[in-house]
Amino acid sequence: MLEVKDLNVFYGAIHALHGVDFEVKKGEIVSLIGANGAGKTTTLHTLSALLKPRSGTIRFLGNDITGQPAERIVKSGLIQVPEGRRVFANLSVRDNLGLGAFTRSDSAGIAADLEKVFERFPRLKERSKQIAGTLSGGEQQMLAIGRALMARPQLLLLDEPSMGLAPLLVREIFAIIGEINRDGTTILLVEQNAHMALSISHRAYVLETGKFVLSGPSKELAASPEVRKAYLGG
Secondary structure (H helix, E strand, O other), X not given: OEEEXXXXXXXXXXEEEEEEEEEEOOOOEEEEEOOOOOOHHHHHHHHOOOOOOOEEEEEEOOEEOOXXXXXXXXXXXXXXXXXXXXXXXXXXXXXXXXXXXXXXXXXXXXXXXXXXXXHHOHHHHHOOOOEHHHOOHXXXXXXXXXXXXXXXXXXXXXEOOOOOOOXXXXXXXXXXXXXXXXXXXXXXXXXXXXXXXXXXXXXXXXXXXXXXXXXXXXXXXXXXXXXXXXXXXX
16 A cells, blocks of 8 residues: 655755655554654655655555645545644634545535544544534544544554553553554554554554664564563563
8 A cells, every 4th residue: 555665854964764665555554663753753744745755755555656745645545643633723623523524525425424433432522512622632632533534544644642641541542543444444653652552553663763673563573572672661
């Protein structure tokens, strides 16, 4: 579904991603794990066309999307849930969800998808008229995911979905991510909580200072002494 080859990304003179290669197959959850500053969010922002690569190629569903504008990336079905949730704080829950379907014109399909989001996140239905900025952190994360689902993603990019959430809510959010994947959405997950990321994903890549240093099935990486020492607390 997604194939990235020799991706090089710079912030000014800083070389943030060094010739990165990876792929995501249809139906998978693939995790990117690594320390802060390793290049995880940079990778997602480049896929979403929020950053332009200096070189390399990004192919999505067989098409070269390198350098295409962000709105075209969204229309192609590659949708990001950003770090920090980034809900529209002054708008209602329902309006936030409606903005997720901004590129769509199929009103019947949009209405059906809204009901699906409310079925998956009953709390959002209860708070549909509430201003998004007044929601709890966990509810805002649900809203950010629901908003992305309204765009009918084929590949969902999730950037640090557990950030700032209590452990019980983290488990709830990750259970929902698993459900979304089982319902047919492919997922690329960036997550600081390596234990949770490896427990839910099929495969994973380990980023260090802009380079992939390890990759493989998540269960194998979770059992790796190197990964356990660096990311899993022993």
